Amino acid sequence: MSPAAASPADSDLVRAARGLPVTRTPVWFMRQAGRSLPEYRALRAGTAMLAACQDPDLVTEITLQPVRRHQVDAAILFSDIVLPLVVAGVDIEIKPGIGPVVANPVRTVADVDALPDLDAGQLAFLETAVRALVAELGPTPLIGFAGAPFTLATYLIEGGPSKEHARTKAFMYAEPEAWGRLLERLSLSAATFLRAQVDAGASAVQLFDSWAGVLSAADYAERVLPHSRAVFDGLGERDVPRIHFGVGTGELLPLIGDAGADVVGVDWRVPLDEAARRVGPGRSLQGNLDPAVLLADRDTVEREVRRVVQQAQAARGHIFNLGHGVLPDTDPDVLTRVAALVHELTAR
């Protein structure tokens, strides 16, 4: 929570994303809502993940839990990257400890053409949740999000989580036209999903291209980036900062920015001073504490937080975050301490 901000548009998160002066470095954590919190586990008990994501009361409460507990500077909508597909009618289940599993993976050109499209009219539950959240959050911004076309394609084609994404790449090389159509359709549904959140009051958006780091820069630039750019372009004139994140994207950092981001999310592999050089001027950075560091002793956590804050001085603006999501075994008190430490170290 930014004590000085009167509105989310004037919050430290939005200001840092735009490279404007802040009262202190804003902090939030990817996967801040979720299994690290006992109050989340209690609330979720007996409700399937994707059902919870479509229940406005549960979405609102789960989204607020980490904001209350950790005093972070932003809420992120409780949802999932596969939700637009699920709402459109694709048979997907999120299996605990595994991730999204697709009943009928996309393996042929005909499978691509048979995918249902998302209609904005199917997102009333989402608008209800976002409006309730914005009212509850006051000056604290809500981050809306969507999965980027490539990362969604990996789940659709592999049928579930995968390490190498070999089937995905094989389809990309063997069926370039159908690949282009698939990513185009996924970009349309991601844009519809983001517009619904922003129009209901979200103050920033993050596009998760979690698995883009498995691609070469050349393939990413030619076969993926135009579709991620189309998602951001689909926001039109909506004046909210755009955060773009992937894991293992060290070689892609300049391109991740070029796709239309105000803020480039960086994992723990590239220090933020080096990331600032790769991303270039005109963009802020988000990251990049290794989530595994939170499992280490207190002194290590503090040293690593200080290092991230120090290296971030090379960036136009900095949003403190982890390099990827909170690990389920993380002690939530450590997250609370990290948020407080970042605030203390960076108070202007």
Ligand SMILES: Cc1c2[nH]c(c1CCC(=O)O)Cc1[nH]c(c(CCC(=O)O)c1C)Cc1[nH]c(c(CCC(=O)O)c1C)Cc1[nH]c(c(C)c1CCC(=O)O)C2
């Ligand atoms: C790749 C991806 C997915 N989902 C998401 C991504 C991109 C971010 C990343 O790279 O981690 C995005 C996501 N998923 C979730 C959020 C909520 C907001 C937040 O607090 O960050 C966000 C932003 C909730 C969730 N999404 C999921 C959970 C856990 C489900 C549960 O609590 O049972 C949560 C809280 C399930 C999920 N959904 C997905 C995976 C890999 C998993 C984990 C499976 C597991 O470990 O159980 C797909």
